[in-house]
Amino acid sequence: MAMIKKERLRIGLLIVSLIFILVGLYREEVMTVLVKAINICLECVGIG
Amino acid sequence: MVKIKRKLVQIITAISTNSYIAGFIKGDIYKGKLKQFCVPGLNCYSCPGALGSCPIGSLQAVIGSAKYQISFYVLGIITFFGSLLGRFVCGWLCPFGLIQEWIHKIPSKKLRISSKNPAKYLKYIILLVFVIVLPMFVVNRIGMGDPFFCKYICPAGTLEAGIPLIILNPSLRQAIGAIFSWKVFLLLLTIVASIFIARPFCRFICPLGAIYGMFNPISFYKLRVADEKCVRCNKCTKACPIVIETYKTPNSPECIRCGECIQACPTNAITSSFSLKEGDGTKGVNSKKAEIQ
16 A cells, blocks of 8 residues: 555656646746756855 | 666766856856756856756745745645655755765765764755745845855855855955855865765755655655565664664655665565555554654
């Protein structure tokens, strides 16, 4: 029983992850990631 | 054999995700569209060679933006890698993990800190406070929060982005101040700690490792211990750089899936697999307790 639960959880998480990615794409979060990543992150460097 | 294979995978991953050579020549970073994708490991997107984005940096960037409070996109990517691989990412695909392993090869007395040491919980606190809560709630007038983990803690950013850019880019050099000094101090601390302790940053600090660790007991990639073969000799624990009692906790959240235990097992009781199915009756001794620890 516990094994079946784990297997379902595995599949469930994978599906949730794909749904989350699609929701993120729909909300255009990817643009925020891109804008942050293509500019030098001064905080990461230790300046900002 | 696993050692060589893992090292090769680590090196190939590190090089392929940081292969923007022009960045190292010009003292700048890659600005192409590949940067909208997150790499699985902790890899600063301001590294001159980086072709993809760091998941932890991206998570903070979206949480700290004025427009969003949560990032479905980045959480989805982390959950995707986590549910498939768990901390296999840490052991095989993270460039900063590789760097720590190289530093650990420096001859010295090695400290073996048990995987049960409470210091392991620090990374969960860092994840909650520096990656989620502070960027979400400590915001400026237009609602933007800083990436607190990147800004005040991340030694990977200092090593992969800060130092190369400061060396290569004179305009950035003029702007360094107290925060840079603090971050260099933390980097030096990490380097010194890495000489004596295996992967100290991954074990005690890394918020990405904290997330992937939570997936270890349920990920498609998993370790199994055949109860009928295991003689409880504890050789797996002795071989484990993280000092995990693998025969009891094959899927511990601390396990980085390096495979040392598989090599060390004299009865071949430990195996790894990538599958949906939970198993064929082979599981860790005291496995119920094991999954929780």
